[in-house]
Amino acid sequence: MPKEIFDPEEFIAISERAHYCAIKRLRDVVKLKLRTSKTLYTLKVEPTKAEEIIKKLRCEIREI
Numbered sequence: 001m002p003k004e005i006f007d008p009e010e011f012i013a014i015s016e017r018a019h020y021c022a023i024k025r026l027r028d029v030v031k032l033k034l035r036t037s038k039t040l041y042t043l044k045v046e047p048t049k050a051e052e053i054i055k056k057l058r059c060e061i062r063e064i
Helices: 008-017 047-056
Strands: 020-025 030-035 040-045 060-063
Touching (some): 008 030, 008 040, 008 047, 020 047, 030 047, 040 047
Parallel strands (some): 020 060
Antiparallel strands (some): 020 030, 030 040
16 A cells, blocks of 8 residues: 655655655646555655755656
8 A cells, every 4th residue: 555645854764765756747736656665655745845855865766
């Protein structure tokens, strides 16, 4: 089962052990999805905040 995370700092910390981050851009929200070996973590943020978070991620980034 996927898990939704609401804290961006926790999401960035999990990115250290993730295989990749998938980014899905919608009209009013950006979904960031971290794939680890066992779990898929998701974070929904506004487009303005998403760019700041993406710069801090420590894994491969894939645009969907």
